[in-house]
Amino acid sequence: MSLTTNVRIPHWKQPYMRVAAGETLRPGGFALTDRAAALAGLAPGARVLDVGCGTGATVRRLRSRFGAFAIGADNSADQLAEARALPVLCAEGTSLGVASGVMDMVFCECVLSLLTNPRKALDEFYRVLRPGGYLAVADLHALEHEQCADGQACGCAGNAFDARQLTDMASRAGFSIRTREDHSGLLRELAARMVLAGGSPCGAPSGYMLVLAQKRNDDA
Numbered sequence: 533m534s535l536t537t538n539v540r541i542p543h544w545k546q547p548y549m550r551v552a553a554g555e556t557l558r559p560g561g562f563a564l565t566d567r568a569a570a571l572a573g574l575a576p577g578a579r580v581l582d583v584g585c586g587t588g589a590t591v592r593r594l595r596s597r598f599g600a601f602a603i604g605a606d607n608s609a610d611q612l613a614e615a616r617a618l619p620v621l622c623a624e625g626t627s628l629g630v631a632s633g634v635m636d637m638v639f640c641e642c643v644l645s646l647l648t649n650p651r652k653a654l655d656e657f658y659r660v661l662r663p664g665g666y667l668a669v670a671d672l673h674a675l676e677h678e679q680c681a682d683g684q685a686c687g688c689a690g691n692a693f694d695a696r697q698l699t700d701m702a703s704r705a706g707f708s709i710r711t712r713e714d715h716s717g718l719l720r721e722l723a724a725r726m727v728l729a730g731g732s733p734c735g736a737p738s739g740y741m742l743v744l745a746q747k748r749n750d751d752a
């Protein structure tokens with residue numbers, strides 16, 4: 533396999549990323565998926581949507597390890613083609629084409645900071661969740677006080693926000709924040725593996741976080 537870097541192709545589609553990250557296309561593999569599922573008390577049969585599911589690694593994991601009825605959504609037909617027999621939808625993160633109030637949990641792993649309108653996506657996640665349902669967001673975050681020359685927060689993804697901005701946005705969408713954890717060590721480990729695999733990590737300093745949020749129980 534050629535590990536040549538094509539700078540116009542995003543990290544998660546680069547051959548070196550498959551070598552560095554394996555089945556999942558993000559820092560930490562399944563560590564944060566399993567942690568969020570355990571914190572939310574994910575039960576067998578729970579209805580779960582993984583937004584930006586890529587090739588479906590998390591959907592497979594939630595089905596096999598937790599017995600969840602998990603489905604995925606992604607806006608890339610190329611990525612979804614690799615999900616093979618899994619139940620997946622081709623959809624934008626901001627317009628999921630799923631009925632309101634039907635999901636017990638939504639995952640969004642290493643995706644939200646890629647979206648041009650993360651606020652709209654959080655509203656959409658809130659809409660599809662049942663009252664009391666959980667949202668797990670794992671994502672890059674710009675290090676607080678680090679700014680690009682144009683004054684915007686910067687990171688690997690063009691839209692990276694700092695951790696406080698994410699929890700503020702989620703709160704504004706109606707969520708209660710249950711957990712906010714820093715997992716920047718997982719990002720550093722992946723960056724090292726990317727270098728060893730012939731790729732280049734993000735230029736701007738960034739961290740990685742897990743946020744678990746819950747839709748209000750009284751919000752039908």
Ligand SMILES: C[S@@+](CC[C@H](N)C(=O)[O-])C[C@H]1O[C@@H](n2cnc3c(N)ncnc32)[C@H](O)[C@@H]1O
Nearest residue numbers: 544556557558584585586606607608624625641
């Ligand atoms: C870094 S990969 C992460 C994939 C997967 N969540 C994982 O952790 O392995 C980002 C994914 O987000 C998807 N994506 C990017 N923009 C999107 C959008 N506007 N709507 C839905 N999916 C999007 C990409 O196609 C890609 O599969």
